[in-house]
Amino acid sequence: MGRMLIDAHTHLFPVEVRRDHMAFAARDRQLSLLYSGDDVRMAGRKDLVFELDKHGIGFAVAYGFPWRDIELARRHNDYLLEAAELAGGRLIPAACVHPLSPGATKEADRALSAGAGVLGEVAMYRRDITPDTLDALLDLAYVCACHDKPLCLHVNEPVGHQYPGKAPMTLRGLYSFLEESQGVKIILAHLGGGIFFYNLLKKDIAGLLENVYIDTAAIPYLYKPKALKLACDLLGPEHVMMGTDYPLLPWTRYMRFVERAGLDKEEIEWIEGRSAASLFGIEDRQERPEGNSDGRFLQVPG
Numbered sequence: 001m002g003r004m005l006i007d008a009h010t011h012l013f014p015v016e017v018r019r020d021h022m023a024f025a026a027r028d029r030q031l032s033l034l035y036s037g038d039d040v041r042m043a044g045r046k047d048l049v050f051e052l053d054k055h056g057i058g059f060a061v062a063y064g065f066p067w068r069d070i071e072l073a074r075r076h077n078d079y080l081l082e083a084a085e086l087a088g089g090r091l092i093p094a095a096c097v098h099p100l101s102p103g104a105t106k107e108a109d110r111a112l113s114a115g116a117g118v119l120g121e122v123a124m125y126r127r128d129i130t131p132d133t134l135d136a137l138l139d140l141a142y143v144c145a146c147h148d149k150p151l152c153l154h155v156n157e158p159v160g161h162q163y164p165g166k167a168p169m170t171l172r173g174l175y176s177f178l179e180e181s182q183g184v185k186i187i188l189a190h191l192g193g194g195i196f197f198y199n200l201l202k203k204d205i206a207g208l209l210e211n212v213y214i215d216t217a218a219i220p221y222l223y224k225p226k227a228l229k230l231a232c233d234l235l236g237p238e239h240v241m242m243g244t245d246y247p248l249l250p251w252t253r254y255m256r257f258v259e260r261a262g263l264d265k266e267e268i269e270w271i272e273g274r275s276a277a278s279l280f281g282i283e284d285r286q287e288r289p290e291g292n293s294d295g296r297f298l299q300v301p302g
Ligand SMILES: [Zn+2]
Pocket: 121, 123, 154, 155, 189, 190, 217
């Protein structure tokens, strides 16, 4: 069996947005926070598939953007579904909505019914999870539960330096969401803001992180490599997934980070693909007797 490499966190944008991102930034305050200026990098399907081939990566999860305008969200979700179709099973398309958009749950339900494999990266870059935003998030978690699909939430560390897109999130807010969304598989991006440390608490948190996965998106900018080792120790490597936040940083940059983290071989295997394969139901057809062994890459069933 070859190594199964999966990039569990990438972002793709439709060509209309890539061509004129400033016009879209003027329509969406969150987009203007993350993608403004002239040196903005946005990628499309072909860019991503090229990148996957370059690094020998079998699959990627393709996230979109939590547009506040539900019509833009719908178009982006359709773009990702179509991209996955054209990529021959190598992309797991995400559906994304802003939790506070009118019609968010309906669109999430539509896109998941149409074949999206995950909801996300859901983000509220300008606010914390408070009692009023919590309800909207839980509605989306409920839709995910109905489809038995995970929900990926943008999380950032509550302390440390400020950067564009760093939301005023608190661990208390995140904790309340995890308490109320139990049973739903939750992916917390960017090492979950450090929530894994609290798996060591003696009371209340037991079981709370059982359905929680974290990814490595952007962490070479944010953490020392030791953090990845601690995350594996405290949460289990089968809960940690390699995600590059493509086109932010290349896969090789993360591999260098992993090499410095002091992980053993099995932990690295989980992070670089096995965890995501298990969460997203990606199977190595080469392992199955009825499988087709001539494909270079692993195949997604269905
Ligand atoms: Zn994020």
